[in-house]
Amino acid sequence: MAKLALGHLREAAEPGCARAVLAEAVLTFLFVFSGVASAMAAGKLGGGADTIMGLTAVASAHAMAVAVMVSAGLHVSGGHINPAVTLGLAAGGHITLFRSALYLLGSSLACLLLSFLSGSGAGAPPIPVHALAAGVGAAQGLLWEATLTFSLLFAVYATVVDPARTVGNLGPLLVGLVVGANALAGGPFSGASMNPARSFGPALVTGEWAGHWVYWVGPMIGGLLAGLVYDGVFMVRPGHQQLPTDDAEF
Template sequence: MAKFALGHHSEATDAGCVRAVLAEAVLTFLFVFSGVGSAMAAGRLAGGADTIMGLTAVALAHAMVVAVMVSAGLHVSGGNINPAVTLSLTAGGHITLFRSALYVLAQLLGSSLACLLLAFLTGGAVTMPVHALAAGVGAPQGVLWEAVLTFSLLFTVYATVVDPRRSIGNLGPLLVGFVVGANVLAGGPFSGASMNPARSFGPALASANWASQWVYWVGPMIGGPLAGLVYEGLFMVRPGHQQLPSDGNDF
């Protein structure tokens, strides 16, 4: 989630850009392979991903793999692994529009390849877990669920990774993983807690099941950029800005 220079017209041939795009494809592949694979395993070993044991296992797997993949890619591409993260950082001026488009394509490709490989490796013995709305949860509620959960995710990204004033050192990716796991526990039984259009796209493609797919694009693409705009507008301190004294004796 590093800041890239704006207006770089030679990005298409820039070696750093190529490496970053390839990294996004690989990182997203590994993230989705573990994330979707854990959901498939929970369906077989924990009595179903809809049980508390299965849901906890899936949440823990997502928390761990997100933390590791963001850490692994932070110095190469920023470790976005999520179109909602990429769009939010683009809206905040941290990534160029050209590079963000390449990132999203790479993320969708990585997710698709991961799910197609999982489908092949399981031989059809396990149903591909496609994000879907729970009974009684309509499309508007699903969009709102995904928007709020993604807002939570991106707010954490900005506070622990993007903001240069962060005071937690290199723990940002781990904390991002924690909030993903917590959100899976909170929203999984209702909307599936995708927070990531690429994470939803791969299973839909591999299973040819596109029901409610738009929910997992609209919700995150609203919540992610909104979180970025809120943090940038209210909490980000620009260089040269003098903060108010925090010692009560200074007032």
């Protein structure tokens, strides 16, 4: 605990910390704006995200937005755009939690702007809020979100963080593809948030908080477990020697 606290203070004193925090706020704003707007558009055009076409459109929009925003912020702040990602990386000692301070502000501003831009009246599309599907209980929703977020963080570690990765600069694109795949898989059941900030903005603007805790606890558990598992079991440390492949050398 003391080590983590010192990490917070050390990061807060870094000259680039303010820039990193601001970058995360901007990136989260842009990601949530695109993601929520895609769900609003699916509803306005008919069917919404509860149809296969609507779900595919929303999942694709989230995948592309994540890939681009992670790429845009990777060199400035890490491009987390997700408190669960920050927590998962903190579990492995790769970052502290300090720079996640403005995720919720970026998400809230994006949804407030969308609420204004969508107009008012009977034809205005509502801001969609993450909610569990009919027949899906809180425990099931929690496991959905934890599992999907575990998948996301495992991909972040394997394709972006691990120094032994073999995918080059494709990490952000691959992370975006995982988000899209998870949205297709879990969207009809839990909404496949995988991101507390993504769920917070719509809930704040609409005032609909029913079951909102699921979209904090589930992703945080999944992100934390993924960070601990990958960093503790799979991470290749500097100086690691691969086992020889030639029988004679072995």
